Amino acid sequence: DAKTTQPTSMDCAEGRAANLPCNHSTISGNEYVYWYRQIHSQGPQYIIHGLKNNETNEMASLIITEDRKSSTLILPHATLRDTAVYYCIVRVAGANSKLTFGKGITLSVRP
Amino acid sequence: KAGVTQTPRYLIKTRGQQVTLSCSPISGHRSVSWYQQTPGQGLQFLFEYFSETQRNKGNFPGRFSGRQFSNSRSEMNVSTLELGDSALYLCASSLRQATNTGELFFGEGSRLTVL
Secondary structure, eight states, X not given: OOOOBOOSEEEEETTSOEEEEEEOTTOOTTEEEEEEEEOTTSXXXXXXXXXXXXXXXXXXXXXXXXXXXXXXXXXXXXXXXXXXXEEEEEEESSSSOXXXXXXXXXXXXXX | OOOXXXXXXXXXEOTTOOEEEEEEOOTTOOEEEEXXXXXXXXEEXXXXXXXXXXXXXXXXXXXXXXXEOTTSOEEEEEXXXXXXXXXXXXXXXXXXXXXHHOOOEEOOOEEEEEO
């Protein structure tokens, strides 16, 4: 699976949009981009995934660049409960591959 | 709809002992994966079971083993415990084979401390 690069940490103000970047310059054509988050002392939580097109669900939006070498997870209106470690993962779908978690990015939402 | 249930939530063992952790997946989910999380190594994949068969295995020694029952419940066992086995062990379930969808639903984990 392709390697991802994320900043170590970032913060944003409550109510503002949080834009979390991820670089995956070696992504292959059949690899998807997944985002999970882990709130302190809890198990990771699936957020969203996509292949080429931008995706949106009730939690977040995923913007993937046209060359697919990077993506951005957008939390439109961050709340204090969104403070967590966010993991960007790329992996092949339809094959025996595991989820490889990196160090993730720690998002701190301030009041 | 109940989530992924892991038991026990906390346990303390001593070096050389063995431990068995249990995971009940979300109803209808047939795939169960196990992960180990430590401060130093982060989240690492242990193994994955689907339809009672191990489908994928991470890079862990043979002391780490698992199984899945016909009702999709899974157990993992760690024998001859070492201090370095102290970790949060997370179970995740998915509707189909985990590696095909990526949408894993994690439990709260079992925190193991080895003294």
